[in-house]
Amino acid sequence: MEVVIVEDAAKGGALVAQAIARLLAGRPDALIGVATGSTPVPVYEALAALARRGEADLSRARVAQLDEYVGLPPGHPESYRSVLARQVLEPLGVPEGSFLGPDTAGDIRAACEAYDRALAAAGGVDLQLLGIGTDGHIGFNEPCSSLTSRTRIKTLTERTRADNARFFGHDVGQVPRHVITQGVGTILEARHVVLLATGEAKAEAVAATVEGPLSARCPSSALQLHPHATVVADEAAASRLELAGYFRRTFAGKPPWQGI
Template sequence: MEVVIVQDATAGGELIAESIATLLRRKRDALIGVATGSSPLPIYQALTAKVASGAVDASGARIAQLDEYVGLPAGHPESYRSVVLREVVRPLGLDESAFMGPDGSADDILAACEAYDRALAAAGGVDLQLLGIGTDGHIGFNEPVSSLASRTRIKTLTEQTRVDNARFFEGDIEQVPHHVITQGIGTILEARHLVLLATGEGKAEAVAQTVEGPLAALVPASALQLHPHATVVVDEAAASKLKLADYYRATFAAKPEWQGL
């Protein structure tokens, strides 16, 4: 696992966006897994700027969704399909056909979960998966004590996650669904490159447990320790509880530029 400490969220977004741009220059039709929430927004903004300036051609990119609420009406503005189309697909100038995600309104949710796992495999697998992290260490909607071998499935959200997400529903927790479809940890680990961005002091404990704590289902993000190419990008606030922060700074400063993330 590589840990990169940056000054702020903007710097983290630029660094990761450039890594995605490098991937797209090498593989025009790369499948990019995207996360929702506020943390990855600087990435999408920086990547959109690169596309607008002509620094990278994203026209062949494919976008894969990490998770989805269960039971929101089709077209609901806070369904993750709507969010990804609004924040990633359309700003990059992509057609909706470039997007794939699980069906949270399906009559048979279990079948929809299995279908999405098959669709990801049929698409050749995710080349780069973006991740955020919850204050309790969850990735996707794999809440604490999720199986580290889990596949795409339905999960019940913890009260803390519903509280955290209420800000997207006019501050009303009653509007936040209780259930979601999420890629499992085993599914996430199949991506070729995992990139987690965390910013703010509120994420510091979860980051420390993910990077320097034991591998444990209690901290689902600690599963990144199992991956051969996982990158954790954090701002100074989110890095504040890392014991080896100086080591991470030194190793990244000495890294050859050609190596990238």
């Protein structure tokens, strides 16, 4: 696992966007796994800026959804399909036909299994972008999720629902209780996993992810098992890392062409 400590969220977003641009330069039809929430927004903004300057070409890129609420009506503005259309597909010019996501309208169990098959049929995810919950969840794999889990329906903890209430007018009662999420095992099949964490509220979870034991209690700790996992944390999110000095020196010593 590589840990990169950056000054702030904007610097983290720029670093991850550059990594995606480099991937697309070598593999124009790469499948990019995208996350929602506040954390990845700087990545999408930086990637859009690269595209406007002609430094990133997303015309053939494919996009895969990480998770989705169950029970929201079609077109609901806070469905993750709608959020990704606003934040990713439209600003980056990614065609609708290049989007992969689970179907929440019918048989949920069948939809979960079908989505795992669709990701495999697409050649697998080349780079999966993740945020992290304050309790260490990735996707919506809440604490004590199986570290080999597949795409499935999950019940959200009250902590997660409270964290997400800001997207629903601060009314936790409007936040769905159930979601479809890629499982931890599904996420670990991506060729490169990039976890972005910003803000002091994520510091405890980042420390548990990077320096804590491998445990289903902290699902993000499963990234310790991945051959190419990168954690990008701003100073606040990295504030509880005991090895922060080592991580800084290691990244500073990398050749510029290597990237993350």
